[in-house]
């Protein structure tokens with residue numbers, strides 16, 4: 001095998017390796033974000049007043065006037081990580 005050919009082959013192998021690494025990184029990134037849209041908090045007094053996630057469950061918990069749907073993401077303790085008032089600093093965080 002000539003010197004030229006083997007360095008071409010090495011370059012090709014490096015390129016394929018780089019592509020695989022990129023694909024893995026991209027897949028992990030895509031999986032780390034919830035694929036679904038996270039609705040913003042309504043910009044009303046009810047939502048501005050709340051500073052603790054337990055208060056959210058007064059209305060959005062089981063038996064509240066506006067319970068979470070059964071397919072809501074299971075993380076029930078960090079409302080503000082996913083739901084924020086647009087343009088406002090989330091209270092309590």
Ligand code: HEC
Pocket residue numbers: 039040041042044046047050051052053055056057058059060066079080083
């Ligand atoms: C006093 C009752 C009450 C409290 C407390 C409350 N909510 Fe709500 N929330 C509602 C009601 C009623 C609606 C639906 C009507 C509306 O859009 O205002 C709603 C709507 C929402 C929506 C929008 C849903 C959509 O489909 O757009 C999100 C997100 C939400 N609340 C999250 C929270 C979070 C997080 C907290 C705690 C910081 C919280 N709520 C506290 C009553 C409440």
Ligand code: HEC
Pocket residue numbers: 034036037038039053056057060067068069070071072073075076077078079080081082083
């Ligand atoms: C991991 C991210 C995440 C966390 C944490 C989270 N939510 Fe949600 N929430 C979502 C997503 C995504 C949706 C849209 C669900 C859908 O499309 O079915 C949603 C929807 C909602 C809705 C609209 C009604 C419904 O059930 O779909 C309300 C109200 C709500 N969230 C309140 C809350 C409250 C209150 C908390 C904390 C106790 C909370 N969320 C924590 C991601 C989150």
